[in-house]
Amino acid sequence: MLDKDSKIYIAGHRGMVGSAVKRKLEQEGCNNLIYKSSSELDLRNQQGVQEFFNQEQPEVVIDAAARVGGIMANKEYPWQFLYENLEIQNNIIAASHQQDVEKLIFLGSSCIYPKHADQPMGEESLLTGSLEPTNQWYAIAKIAGVKMVDALRRQYDRDYVSLMPTNLYGPNDNFDLKTSHVLPAMIRKFHEAKGDGDSPVQLWGTGSPRREFLHVDDVADAVFFVLNSEMEHDLYNVGTGKDISIKGLALLVQRIVGHKGDIRWDHSKPNGTPRKLMNVSRMTKAGWTYNIKLEDGIKATYEWFLENLDEIKKVEIES
Ligand SMILES: NC(=O)c1ccc[n+]([C@@H]2O[C@H](COP(=O)([O-])OP(=O)(O)OC[C@H]3O[C@@H](n4cnc5c(N)ncnc54)[C@H](OP(=O)(O)O)[C@@H]3O)[C@@H](O)[C@H]2O)c1
Numbered sequence: 001m002l003d004k005d006s007k008i009y010i011a012g013h014r015g016m017v018g019s020a021v022k023r024k025l026e027q028e029g030c031n032n033l034i035y036k037s038s039s040e041l042d043l044r045n046q047q048g049v050q051e052f053f054n055q056e057q058p059e060v061v062i063d064a065a066a067r068v069g070g071i072m073a074n075k076e077y078p079w080q081f082l083y084e085n086l087e088i089q090n091n092i093i094a095a096s097h098q099q100d101v102e103k104l105i106f107l108g109s110s111c112i113y114p115k116h117a118d119q120p121m122g123e124e125s126l127l128t129g130s131l132e133p134t135n136q137w138y139a140i141a142k143i144a145g146v147k148m149v150d151a152l153r154r155q156y157d158r159d160y161v162s163l164m165p166t167n168l169y170g171p172n173d174n175f176d177l178k179t180s181h182v183l184p185a186m187i188r189k190f191h192e193a194k195g196d197g198d199s200p201v202q203l204w205g206t207g208s209p210r211r212e213f214l215h216v217d218d219v220a221d222a223v224f225f226v227l228n229s230e231m232e233h234d235l236y237n238v239g240t241g242k243d244i245s246i247k248g249l250a251l252l253v254q255r256i257v258g259h260k261g262d263i264r265w266d267h268s269k270p271n272g273t274p275r276k277l278m279n280v281s282r283m284t285k286a287g288w289t290y291n292i293k294l295e296d297g298i299k300a301t302y303e304w305f306l307e308n309l310d311e312i313k314k315v316e317i318e319s
Helices: 016-027 046-056 071-076 078-098 133-156 182-195 216-227 246-257 281-286 294-307 309-318
Strands: 008-011 060-063 103-107 159-165 167-169 201-204 213-215 235-238 263-266
Touching: 008 016, 016 216, 046 078, 060 078, 071 078, 071 133, 078 103, 078 133, 103 133, 103 216, 133 159, 133 235, 159 216, 167 182, 167 216, 167 294, 182 201, 182 246, 182 294, 201 246, 213 216, 213 294, 216 235, 235 281, 246 263, 246 294, 294 309
Parallel strands: 008 060, 060 103, 103 159, 159 235, 167 213, 201 263
Antiparallel strands: none
8 A cells, every 4th residue: 555655756736737736645645746847857857867867766656757749749750759859758767766766657658559449459569560650750759768767677677557448538638729639629629619609610520430538637647546555566557448429429529518619520631540449457457447437527527627728828828
């Protein structure tokens, strides 16, 4: 069991995942959390990270820091997505090992699996085929992180675990229409169209691809579960194991937002992979399943969006 007094370092605590982990650990009464923003500690700086670990001596480390972005960002900045993510995770994982950190959780994403992996994608499909070319840079860095964790478990018996969440949504998501993922983009589009006299909403493709979505608070719950468990494997998928068509998702978001206008599907835009679903049986067998139903999670996220609208717009102007 996790000692609530353990010194826990959350890397990336201001991000969507890190902030959810921070909320969860605080709720659970963990009272010795440490964190630094990227301006206080640049995790690409090996010496800085080593000094921080030397000084703070964390007992538990959650690595939710990464350079994250959509397809366009990956296309434009392959070097940064590959090298910066390698730097960040190398520094954190190596410093954790050197400082005898007892437990470490490394977060990655489902993009580590091959483009044409059998659906639902199990952990055993890792490195069985080519990656999706657009985000291969990011994926290769994350695969290296998974293998570092695996190597430290095998060679030094470290209690370190990699968690690969599916598509996430929730508070602190990115609602910038140029760079956001499908679900926050839909929330924003339907909300703005509702305010514009229920004008039509245009969405990409045909709506037929199927995708899986998990509320970020459920990832935080999975992190807490793993902190309290001895895990048999090095790598676990974290998802719902259920998918929904993009059309189904659009109708759900439309209903929750209260938009009454038309939805227009732009068939000239690409659909992407027909289906992307995680096999979550490894995590289920370990004793964890998700809690937040998609409809409830989208309602809560829309409420958060409305409460934080000014902040969301400010971030976009700055970026
Ligand atoms: N969002 C998703 O849908 C999703 C899905 C599956 C997996 N994941 C995984 O979850 C992890 C976190 O993703 P996220 O969505 O929470 O990302 P995010 O919101 O962009 O947050 C990333 C965090 O990393 C920190 N960071 C980035 N570069 C840094 C640097 N050089 N030094 C120090 N800190 C740095 C940032 O710190 P500052 O804010 O202080 O700058 C930020 O808080 C990633 O590994 C990602 O693969 C995300």
